[in-house]
Amino acid sequence: MGGYGVVIPAFNASGTIAETLRSVAAQTVRPELVVVVDDGSTDDLAGVIDALGTPVRLLRQENAGPGSATTRGMAALTTPFVASLDADDLWLPSKIERQLAYLESSPATSGVFCHLRNFRNDLPDAPEAAAVPGWSRSTMLIRREVAETVGPVIDPPGGRGEMIDWIARAREAGFALDMMDEVLALRRIRPGSLSYGRDAARDRGYLEVARLAMLRRALNKAGPG
Amino acid sequence: MRDSSAYAVASRDIVFESFDGEAVVLNLANGKYFGFSDSGSRVWQALSSGVDAQALIGLAAGGSTIGPAELDDFISHLLELGLLVPLEAATQPLPDELLAGLAATSEPLNVSVHDDLADLIIVDPIHEVEEPLGWPVVKQAS
Numbered sequence: 001m002g003g004y005g006v007v008i009p010a011f012n013a014s015g016t017i018a019e020t021l022r023s024v025a026a027q028t029v030r031p032e033l034v035v036v037v038d039d040g041s042t043d044d045l046a047g048v049i050d051a052l053g054t055p056v057r058l059l060r061q062e063n064a065g066p067g068s069a070t071t072r073g074m075a076a077l078t079t080p081f082v083a084s085l086d087a088d089d090l091w092l093p094s095k096i097e098r099q100l101a102y103l104e105s106s107p108a109t110s111g112v113f114c115h116l117r118n119f120r121n122d123l124p125d126a127p128e129a130a131a132v133p134g135w136s137r138s139t140m141l142i143r144r145e146v147a148e149t150v151g152p153v154i155d156p157p158g159g160r161g162e163m164i165d166w167i168a169r170a171r172e173a174g175f176a177l178d179m180m181d182e183v184l185a186l187r188r189i190r191p192g193s194l195s196y197g198r199d200a201a202r203d204r205g206y207l208e209v210a211r212l213a214m215l216r217r218a219l220n221k222a223g224p225g
Numbered sequence: 226m227r228d229s230s231a232y233a234v235a236s237r238d239i240v241f242e243s244f245d246g247e248a249v250v251l252n253l254a255n256g257k258y259f260g261f262s263d264s265g266s267r268v269w270q271a272l273s274s275g276v277d278a279q280a281l282i283g284l285a286a287g288g289s290t291i292g293p294a295e296l297d298d299f300i301s302h303l304l305e306l307g308l309l310v311p312l313e314a315a316t317q318p319l320p321d322e323l324l325a326g327l328a329a330t331s332e333p334l335n336v337s338v339h340d341d342l343a344d345l346i347i348v349d350p351i352h353e354v355e356e357p358l359g360w361p362v363v364k365q366a367s
Contacts, residue, residue, distance in 0.1 A: 135345045164345040171341075203240040203253070206346060210258035211242075211249045213342060 002080035003032040004096060004141065007073030009066045010036050013087035014043040016188065018052055023090040025054050028097045035059060035076050036087070037069035065155030067162035070137065074147045082144050088188040089116075089138040095184035099141040102180060110175035111142035114184040121190035131183045137163050139185045146175050156205035156212075165209040172216065230278040231316040232300070232309040239308055243270055246326055250308055256343030259308065262287070262332035268299065269336075271323055272309060277316035285328040299334040306338065 006024055010017055017036070024034055034056045038045050040063025049056050061072060066086075074082055081103070083096060099112050106112075116134035119125045140163075150173055153166045170177060234241070238254040248266035250259040261269055264287040271281060278300060282293050303309045 133344070164342060167345055168342055203251070204242055206253070207240060207242040207249045207251050207258075208244075210251055210339070210342065211244055211247070211260075213258075214249070214260045214337075214339065217339075 002100070004029075004081035004083055004100065005033040005035065005077035005079040006031045007070055007077065007082065007084045008034065008036045008087050009039055009069030009073065009084075009137075010041060010045055010087035011039040011063065011066070011069075012041045012043045012045070014041070014045045014048045016088035017045060017048055020085060020087055020090060021049070021052055021054055021056065023092075024085065026093045027091065028094050029100060031083070031096070032079050033057060033077060035073040037061065037073040039063050039066065039069040065162070066137075067153035067155035067166070070162075071152040074153075077144065080144055081141060082147055083141045084137045085185075086136075086138045086187075088190075090119075090186040090188070091138075092184050092186070096141065098182060098184060099180065102178070103141065103143070106178070108176055109178050110146050111140060111170065111177045112180055113139040113141075113177065114180040114182055115139075116185040116187050117183050118187050118189050121188055125186060133179050134185060134187070135163070135167055135179070136187070138187060142170075142177075146170055149173055149175075156208035158202045158205035158208070160202040160205040161209040162205075164206070165212060168209070168213055169216075230300075231275055231312045231314060232272045232278070232303075233275065233312040233314075234273050235307050235310045241269070241273065251346075252307065253346070255340075256346035257338060257340045258342065259306065260337045260339065262330075262335040264291075264327060264330035264332055265299065265334045265336050267323055267327045267330060268296070268334060269303070270326075271319055272300070272303070275312065275314070275317040276319045276323075280316070280319050281327075284324065287330050287333045289333075291327075291334070295334055299336070302336055306336070 024031060036049060036056050036058050038058060038060045040061060046058060049058060059072060059076060070084055102112050103109055113135055115131040116139055117129050117131045150166060150170045153162050155162045239250060239252055241248060241250040246266060248261050248269045268281060272278060278296060281291050281296060284291050
C-alpha cells in the first residue's frame, strides 16, 4: 500500500489544531508526513503543535488564504497519495485506510472523497446526525499526479469556494473523482469559522468560481491558439 | 406585458455579481449558475435593481434596439428559471451608465444555465446551518 502525506492549512487555529492532529495520529494507517501550513496566524499555533509532540512539519507564509496554503503544503509532499484536512475538522480513525483501499481496488480513480457529518463546536458528535457528500478539503485523498497536473488551489475573493474551483478543474482535466458513501470525516461548525453562515462577501467567492468555469468553457470552445 | 413591469430578485438564495459589466448569477439552493450575453448582463443588472422593463424597450443594445417581444421572451425565461419575481412597487430609473453600457453591447439578449458545479455547491454545509439557534437538532439521550 502506498504511503500518504497530509496537508493542513491553518489560520489562527490554535484552539482546534490539537484535536485535528490527534485525529490524524489516530489513523489506522499512519501518514509518512504531516505538513501544517501556517497561513500568517497571529495566535500561538506553533506552541500548541510543539506541545503535542506529534511529528509535524510546520511551514509558514504570509496570510494568503487556505487555497494558497494548501498548494504550499502539497508541494512539500513527495508521497504517492496526498490527503488534506482543515485545521478544525476531524477524521474518523479508518478514514485513510478505507480510502487507500478504495483507490488500490480502483486504479482508474484518481481521487476519492467521503461523506462527512457536521458537529458543533460546543456539543459532542452526534452519530445520528445527517451526513452529506463531502466534496471538500477534509474528505479528499488523491493520487499525487492530480495535484501536479491541476495546479494551485486558487482562493477566490472573499475566501470561500477554492476547493469547488479546484475539484471542477480536476474533473475538467479528465481525472475520475469518486464519492464514498461512508462517513469518514467530521466537519466542525462554529460561529466565526470560515464556512459558517452566509454573507455577501463570501458568496462572491462562489460567483467568481462560476465565472471562472464559464471562462474556461469559452476558452475550450474557442480551441487552442 | 403589463403597462408597468418591475421585478425583483426571487429570493435570498439568488446571489449575483457584475464582473466588469458581465453578470454572473448563482442559485445557492440548487447550485445552478447563469451566464449572460453582454446585453443580457446589462438587462439583468437593470431588472434586478428594479428598473421598469418598459423603460428598456427601444434602447440601443446588441447592435440593434431592444424589441418588446425579445425582452418579453428574455424576462419570461428569467421568471421560469426562478431568478426574478414580478414586483408591485415603484420602479427605479435606469442609471446613465447602464444606458451607455447597453449601447456598447454586441450580442442579442441571452441567458445560459450551467449545472456542472451543482453537486459541489449544494452540499456545502453552510446551507444547512442557516440559523445558529436552529441547528443541529440534536436529540440528547435521556
